[in-house]
Amino acid sequence: QSYCHRLQHDMYFLTSNSRLNEQVVDKIILQLNRVYPQILTNTEAEKFRNPKASLHTRLSDLIKHLQKKGDRHCQEFYRALQINAEQLYNDLPSRKILKTTDSTEIDTDKEKCILNDRGPVFFLACFSVAAGFALFWYCCHSDTKVIGRARRILGFSPIIIGRHVRNICMLYLEDIPRN
Numbered sequence: 001q002s003y004c005h006r007l008q009h010d011m012y013f014l015t016s017n018s019r020l021n022e023q024v025v026d027k028i029i030l031q032l033n034r035v036y037p038q039i040l041t042n043t044e045a046e047k048f049r050n051p052k053a054s055l056h057t058r059l060s061d062l063i064k065h066l067q068k069k070g071d072r073h074c075q076e077f078y079r080a081l082q083i084n085a086e087q088l089y090n091d092l093p094s095r096k097i098l099k100t101t102d103s104t105e106i107d108t109d110k111e112k113c114i115l116n117d118r119g120p121v122f123f124l125a126c127f128s129v130a131a132g133f134a135l136f137w138y139c140c141h142s143d144t145k146v147i148g149r150a151r152r153i154l155g156f157s158p159i160i161i162g163r164h165v166r167n168i169c170m171l172y173l174e175d176i177p178r179n
Helices: 003-015 022-034 042-048 055-069 071-084 086-090 093-101 108-115 119-140 144-155 163-178
Strands: none
Touching: 003 055, 003 071, 003 093, 022 042, 022 055, 022 071, 042 055, 055 071, 071 086
8 A cells, every 4th residue: 555545544533633733743844844855845844834824724735745746755754753753653544454454463462472371380390290201211221321321421511511520420420330
């Protein structure tokens, strides 16, 4: 959907119920006047900042003027609106339509619920079962194959547990077959 069509769709929302105050409209007009290339010339900016006309009339005329100029000008209006009135920009009807039609956007609240629905107790239970199984397997198979496997694992783990600890464990594993 082009920015001109979006602006036409949002025009009633922006001009109704005094959603934009004088200061915000002036900031938007000044920003459109200062953007390179200028969206509004100096005379156009003065015309839309005229305090003698009502805010509703000035804003309606500004939106119609930007729609006549083209899509780039309407896009810059949205950018100025986002910078100067972000909450209003997020509440625009066209933004709500874009959010609901965008299927690639992930609903973080739903994703958070899906990832955390089991909780820490489930993690601790799974970890305890795995640790218990590993301990049971180690104790039931007390032959020299287990010690050889342990020696291989400890031999490759100086980064994980440190060299000094590894050396002590290796000495202990070497002493076990002698006893």
